[in-house]
Amino acid sequence: MDMSKYKAMFLTEAREHLQKMAALLVEVERDPQNRGGIDALFREAHSIKGMAASMGYQQTADLAHHLEDSLDLFRQQGEITPEAIDRLLAGADLIESLLADIDAGREERNVASFCSGEFSVKEISELPPTEAGSVPEELTLQISLQLHDKVASPAARLLVIAKQLTKFGNVLSCEPSEEQILRGGNVRQLVVIIQTRLSETEIKSSFADYSEVSRLDIETPQPKSEVTSIAGGATVRVGTDLLDRFISLTGELITNRYMLQSAAGDKDWDSLKDGLGRLGRLVKDLHHQVLQVRMMPIDTVTGRLPRLVRDLARRSAKDVRLELEGTGIELDRAILEELADPLIHMVRNAIDHGIDKQGTITVRAWRQRDQVMLQVADNGRGMDPALLRRSAVEKGLIGPGQAEVMRDYDALQLVCLPGFSTASQLTATSGRGVGMDVVKAAVEKLGGVLNIDAAPGRGTRFTLKLPLSVAIIKVLLLNVANKQVALPITRVLQTIEVERNQIQASGKQRVFSFNEELLPLVSLRKILALAMPKAVERVAVVITEVLGRKIGLVVDDFAGQSEVFVQALPSPIDRLRGLSGGTILGDGRIVFILDIQGLLERKR
Amino acid sequence: MALLLPFMLGDERYGLKLTDIQEVIEEAVPHYLPAAPAEIIAAVNVHGRILPVLDLPLFLGFPPANLSDRMIVLAQRDFPMVLAVDQLEPLLSVDLEQTILTQSDAPQDCISGVLNWQGQMISLLDLEQLHKAVQENCFVPGGGHGSARTDRR
Secondary structure, eight states: OOOHHHHHHHHHHHHHHHHHHHHHHHHHHHSTTOHHHHHHHHHHHHHHHHHHHHHTOHHHHHHHHHHHHHHHHHHHHTOOOHHHHHHHHHHHHHHHHHHHHHHTTOOOOOOHHHHHSOSOHHHHHHSOTTTTTTGGGOEEEEEEEEEOTTOSSHHHHHHHHHHHHHTTEEEEEEESOHHHHHTOSSOOEEEEEEEESSOHHHHHHHTTTOTTEEEEEEEOOOOOOOOOOOTTOOOOOOOHHHHHHHHHHHHHHHHHHHHHHHHHHTTOHHHHHHHHHHHHHHHHHHHHHHHHHTEEETHHHHTTHHHHHHHHHHHTTOEEEEEEEOTTOEEEHHHHHHHHHHHHHHHHHIIIIIOSSEEEEEEEEEEETTEEEEEEEEOSOOOOHHHHHHHHHHTTSSOHHHHHHOOHHHHHHGGGSTTOOOOSSOOSSOOTTTTHHHHHHHHHHTTOEEEEEEOTTSOEEEEEEEESSOEEEEEEEEEETTEEEEEEGGGEEEEEEEEGGGEEEETTEEEEEETTEEEEEEEHHHHTTOOOOOOOSEEEEEEEEETTEEEEEEESEEEEEEEEEEBOOOTTGGGOTTEEEEEEOTTSOEEEEEOHHHHHHHHO | OEEEEEEEETTEEEEEEGGGEEEEESSOOOBOOTTOOTTEEEEEEETTEEEEEEEHHHHTTOSOOOOOSOEEEEOOSSOOOEEEOSEEOOOEEEOHHHHEEEEOOOGGGOEEEEEEETTEEEEEEOHHHHHHHHHHHHOOTTOOOOOOOOOOO
16 A cells, blocks of 8 residues: 555644644643543544554554553543653654654654653553553554455445454554444445454454455555655645635636637627636636635644743743733744744743743734734843843944944844844853844745844843735746846746757847747847847747747846745835846845846837 | 934035934845846845845936945835945034034935034935935836936036
8 A cells, every 4th residue: 555645644644633732731731630631632642543553653653552541541530640741741752753753764763662661650550451561562463355246235244344353452443434334335345453462364264254255465564664755745734615615616717718618709709808807806716715725823833832831941940831822823834834943942032031930921923904913922031222232242243333323122133133142141942142033034034024122121022023925936047147037937938048050030130949939039138238248159048928929038047946935125116117026045145036028018 | 413424425425314224234235136227226135125225426426436335224114225325434423403504405406404514514315305306217107217417527
């Protein structure tokens, strides 16, 4: 069975369950008798076990099973011990490492020693006698069987077999499930993953009496060490309501197509115009819906904070509460990915340098028109602009004159200078300033703004003003006269190299043959009024379309493709014809995105 | 009293109030800005924002300048512009009320007044006028790049 295409989905889901587990554990730690919390923890562990087992990730399944067992015990006791929380968190960390193994296509690390470890002397005495030590001896087997074609009421037979299998051991997964079998229909196949002490031969022999079974395969599902990685990597889960909207939109587009076809056939220009108008609206709607698919709630990045805060607070012997607000607000996934690290930096800073002994960190998100505000606030000791100024001067980051005239707002921004830190002593996890330049760079790369608001003794607030979705487009970078510009990849039909002798003159216009079509050659240097180059043997040409007509755009050479965040240009350069935006590349360089049509129209 | 940042355009001394300035970029790295009028010579990355650079000597009709790589980022929200000038000078603390000699009535000069500071003449740059002049002369719809330069060559 080829599981590789499900691997990405499994990893995404398992990580989500893990994150929920970590958050729940932190919650339960504060309130050890939280029944609902313990129940929820049990369900998370159970889900991971089932998923891992059905994928054949034995160690992950074993470990999740082990955690599930101990949680079941606490569920019965109605209380969870602080030591157990630590051990459960350690278990969650170990699952995380296992997922990393799976992700990298490595063999899963062995978890038997962790699983045979004791929860604590008190609990172990209460553990059912069969549990400890026996787990490693069990084998996980995948049993696939097929019924003969002629068997009457196959569903009923399968159900009997499925029931029988549960007597052999612990059924981790059953495909189709019992409910699915009960719904009836022509089901003739059953795949069961089972944890059992029986050997393959024992199982096979016990099936000898089942004449309706035509084929029986038993194998040990081994973690596959395939190196295949799914192109593109990330998977997205889409709500069914959104899918329904796609389907209904597709339906409308099909209707629209027929309408346009018949209007064109009848030469009915009014209907054609109506139809085109409708097509425009449908395409716009489709674009909007597709962007929706990219939206994810902020808790996909704040989900790991409770655990982080707990661990950091404990390490620094501080009592820190974390409050999360508005984490259901959605942002483009590309923005969220960029935010994960900055968020951790800010929370770490708050614990290390903001909060003295006891305090609260609030991570809050809210919408403000078409922007999302994300704030990390602490009620700690705050920052003193005067101190920041002095410190920056001492470090030689700014001159004394500069410091004197610097407004408080700007002084607070000094913490974002690389190499700036107000902490007299840096901790292992962070130094205020060490990460803030990274935070600022990340926010600005997204076209956002970082505001810092602090006063001595009144806490610190970092507020990120973020665009709801960024225009991320793929561009082709072009070199022309030692300068770089970009073209949206959607505007590029093809890139080719044309030999000098393939270029002909047609009046004043130079043309060349492309797919048996004569295309005019237009020099980008000429359009941009740059110095013309010396004659070369072959020229790099981008085939693009201007006013529905193909042209060959001559450039010096291609500098590769890149995915970029497009920034809207500020006034007045937003009025320049021929530019559709600008972007800042990873190395800080600014590259403008050309609108060839606009450039050519400008020339006329 | 107000703080004034003096700078040179050709051999004339100009000044901007510090409150009009967001910051001075010490070593500005100019990037190519295509399709721009001649006076808008580049774009710079100011904390992740893309801002255009105005060649102020060129725009105001001074002879070709040896531009400094220290550039002035204006604080105006509606005029996000970086000014390239010949040379920046140390900040001055001046009493604007006392030192203004003339109120200019020629708006195309982009000067709001001239002040005398210890015998030196400093022309105060009028950003409102400059903004208007840039809009009118560099960004006319249709793209004509005329200039309102009063020729000082």
